[in-house]
Amino acid sequence: MTVAPTATVTAGPGLERLSLNTATTKRWTLAEAVAGCVAAGIPGIGLWRDRVAELGAEKAARLVRDAGLTVTSLCRGGFLTAPDAAGRAAALEDNRRAVEEAAALGTDTLVLVCGGMPGGSRDLPGARRMVADGISALAPYAHQHGVRLAIEPLHPMFCADRAVVSTLGQALDLAEEIGGTHGGDSVGVVVDSYHVWWDPQVEQQIARAGRRIAAFQVCDWVLPLPADALLGRGHVGDGCIDVRALATAVAAAGYQGFTEVEIFNQEIWDTPGEQTLRTLVDRHRSILGEAP
Amino acid sequence: MTVAPTATVTAGPGLERLSLNTATTKRWTLAEAVAGCVAAGIPGIGLWRDRVAELGAEKAARLVRDAGLTVTSLCRGGFLTAPDAAGRAAALEDNRRAVEEAAALGTDTLVLVCGGMPGGSRDLPGARRMVADGISALAPYAHQHGVRLAIEPLHPMFCADRAVVSTLGQALDLAEEIGGTHGGDSVGVVVDSYHVWWDPQVEQQIARAGRRIAAFQVCDWVLPLPADALLGRGHVGDGCIDVRALATAVAAAGYQGFTEVEIFNQEIWDTPGEQTLRTLVDRHRSILGEAP
Numbered sequence: 001m002t003v004a005p006t007a008t009v010t011a012g013p014g015l016e017r018l019s020l021n022t023a024t025t026k027r028w029t030l031a032e033a034v035a036g037c038v039a040a041g042i043p044g045i046g047l048w049r050d051r052v053a054e055l056g057a058e059k060a061a062r063l064v065r066d067a068g069l070t071v072t073s074l075c076r077g078g079f080l081t082a083p084d085a086a087g088r089a090a091a092l093e094d095n096r097r098a099v100e101e102a103a104a105l106g107t108d109t110l111v112l113v114c115g116g117m118p119g120g121s122r123d124l125p126g127a128r129r130m131v132a133d134g135i136s137a138l139a140p141y142a143h144q145h146g147v148r149l150a151i152e153p154l155h156p157m158f159c160a161d162r163a164v165v166s167t168l169g170q171a172l173d174l175a176e177e178i179g180g181t182h183g184g185d186s187v188g189v190v191v192d193s194y195h196v197w198w199d200p201q202v203e204q205q206i207a208r209a210g211r212r213i214a215a216f217q218v219c220d221w222v223l224p225l226p227a228d229a230l231l232g233r234g235h236v237g238d239g240c241i242d243v244r245a246l247a248t249a250v251a252a253a254g255y256q257g258f259t260e261v262e263i264f265n266q267e268i269w270d271t272p273g274e275q276t277l278r279t280l281v282d283r284h285r286s287i288l289g290e291a292p
Numbered sequence: 293m294t295v296a297p298t299a300t301v302t303a304g305p306g307l308e309r310l311s312l313n314t315a316t317t318k319r320w321t322l323a324e325a326v327a328g329c330v331a332a333g334i335p336g337i338g339l340w341r342d343r344v345a346e347l348g349a350e351k352a353a354r355l356v357r358d359a360g361l362t363v364t365s366l367c368r369g370g371f372l373t374a375p376d377a378a379g380r381a382a383a384l385e386d387n388r389r390a391v392e393e394a395a396a397l398g399t400d401t402l403v404l405v406c407g408g409m410p411g412g413s414r415d416l417p418g419a420r421r422m423v424a425d426g427i428s429a430l431a432p433y434a435h436q437h438g439v440r441l442a443i444e445p446l447h448p449m450f451c452a453d454r455a456v457v458s459t460l461g462q463a464l465d466l467a468e469e470i471g472g473t474h475g476g477d478s479v480g481v482v483v484d485s486y487h488v489w490w491d492p493q494v495e496q497q498i499a500r501a502g503r504r505i506a507a508f509q510v511c512d513w514v515l516p517l518p519a520d521a522l523l524g525r526g527h528v529g530d531g532c533i534d535v536r537a538l539a540t541a542v543a544a545a546g547y548q549g550f551t552e553v554e555i556f557n558q559e560i561w562d563t564p565g566e567q568t569l570r571t572l573v574d575r576h577r578s579i580l581g582e583a584p
Contacts, residue, residue: 121532123534124490124532124534156449156491157448157517160515160532161515197416198452199459224453240413240416
């Protein structure tokens, strides 16, 4: 695979709004992922900061732009909880760099995984206040850079260690409160099938979210959960989530953006990237093809 | 340890409402668990059906009654979802036996772990309807036997395989709908710290629950999650849940029943039961002692 793709992407039939999140092809460099998308006819790409850092934001932006790809999100900012003020200030500083990178990469969406509970703490409401304060502090800076902070509620199984924002309703409460202060819909939310599918309120909260939906990410819930609970995600169609129903709901709420496939799964990471992308394309066509 | 305890329990100071759920001392027979409670001054016991079955409900009831213990719950009924009508009918039949056992054991609380999604299904709303239908069908029978069905919302990480009832709010919606038809508060809910602690709405839903709270179970969320996600629970105080705050909330809602300690954890199961009960007693006094 060449490092600098010479071709620009042409979306395959039915793939006009499909995006590869680079976490899905974890072993690929950014250049390999870009070339893979071009070859597969996948017009969108969601970027992780580690892969962007390998080239630097400017070079990464040029690589992606030259290939004709749309950057659908930058993953990720957040981790705003810390046991002390210095830690929280350092987190904010890192998030400002992430805002700048998003702007440089030409995406208006910075995904926030908000952070879990500081080690040894039992103060969940306190951790949630830290998150609200952190996003509030970051919002004006993001707004200045034309970047939208996209709060991602994570599955409650990650509440202790990764994100104290656990439901879409909670994320929307935050987004409305902070976005109201800092310019309308400058704070949005991420709808990720893996994190929200179980929620008895998910349909009504997606409808409530409307144009605050900044990104729609998909994968499936596969049993049994692996030893590392982070890695239990599967290809759309391999598990028990009705991803199509969620896609229909976000479309009905007015979301017109890409569907970004983000899968953490050791077996998929061990599969050649080209094969993984073929599966993405097949599942997108067969499962999400008719959804709006 | 003798099989038939000759002594009856005297609750230790501050332990008047402490109950041992027998899943916590998994290796103990029922007779050993009863003797252990008497020795430790723990006046309540929550029973699992497998240990009851070893003796039969009548003998088990006599053993517990002779020891002066209060049976705080029978675990468990439920698993009402099945791919076909025959499976659901068989589940209902098994639940009727559980109702009879609860009545024989002298407890008015049958805990329901409602069941996950039938294998291969992606129809979560359909599975939730099966649960509602099943509890509705069971409620009159339970009411006749003086037994309350206690719907236990399970952590959303168990939605696919164990319980499609994932939040206390959802459990209360069910309990109100079904209980309204079948005699007031004949359908209740279980508040288990492990399952509800992450919920941004937990305090308001506990307040809403009021006297529908049929059981209060406690343990802690300990990181990292083990390979078997079922077994990640720890002693109260060993993790990140503010169990005391939850105890205060259920007391404020009007709950005056026992605090039942239910822990699934291989390391604790491998610990001598007497030692486990000492830890239960210590934690109850130090963490929950002043609560209600």
